[in-house]
Amino acid sequence: MKEYIEYIKMIVVLSTISAVCGFGLAAISAFTKERIEEQKLLNVEGPTVKKILAGSTNDLIKDRKEIVINKQKYIVFIGKKNGAPWALAYTTDGTGFGGEMSVMIGFDLINDTLAGVGITSHKETPGVGSRVTEDSFTKTFKDKGLNAVFKIKADGGVIDAVTGATVSSRGVCGAVQKGVPLYQDIKKQVLK
Template sequence: MREMISMIVVLTVLTAVSGGLLAAVKSGTEVQIENQILKFQKAPAIQDIFPEATNDPLAERFTIKTEDTELQIFPTLLSDGSKAIAFETKGGAFGGPIGLMVGINLSTDEIVDVRVTTHAETPGIGTRAKDDLSFVSQFSGLKIDTNFALKGDGGVIDAMSGATVTSKGVSVAAAQAKDIYQKLKPEIVKQMK
């Protein structure tokens, strides 16, 4: 009985110490991880969406918090003087979540462009959503109230051949962006002034 109690005490101490160490490592690397995500995932996507931006969207980013989401907004001034924003949404795909950075012109409520930021899709098949811009370019210039579903589901987007699940994940992410934008546009405009 005494041996069992001492084993329980030792295991409890070991798990408490291990848990504390893991928590310390996580909190110590959170800022670095966020900076790496900004630098290597979000920044290239924003640069591709807004190549002629006259400001630094990363430096001017702000966060909008609602009851169910926390959204990082990247405000942009376009070369023609109009204002635009970019933010990231996620849709489920074959390999897991697929991140989509969506750029929207605030004056026209049109999508400027979209870029896939993160994915775990099959190389050569699902990865084409990020590598081959012919798929994501279908979103450019569409009004935000467009049905972003695949044509087979009643929408306007052509699926990539052999990567229907990935195509659907991108379409779902675009539809989420539409819902978020329509819900939060007044707050976004207010914060950009």
């Protein structure tokens, strides 16, 4: 009977410690979530969107909008020249060799073409798959029309794959292919 009481005491103590630690972690997570998002916006997405929508005269970070399409939220960065929207960018996801990757796609609102592509996060192999982040690859998307086949040439598309990083290249193409159909709906909401 004495052993039974000791086991119960141990369970109560461990449960209490676990609960306190769990609540502590939840509080820290809630407290830092907004700050983490802000830092991600300033240090990851900000430089990428500024590169894709180069030539915009507005503050791309401040002039962003949250748009919901098919119950999915998208943060849309709106590029302006002389006060009028000329481009927009948002992030979609794809799957590369190393797993999930986030790809920001920019669109020219005037010509209905791609303004550019940038990778905001990935888990690709350094020096191989990570080369999809280089300008030599991402610039191949620029000025392509919306009806282009955003696949690598080996799959019947218009994009040259990075040598040795075919799967990573397919991942970026897949994210772009996924993001292009959303453009018209997002454009309507941005321009209204």
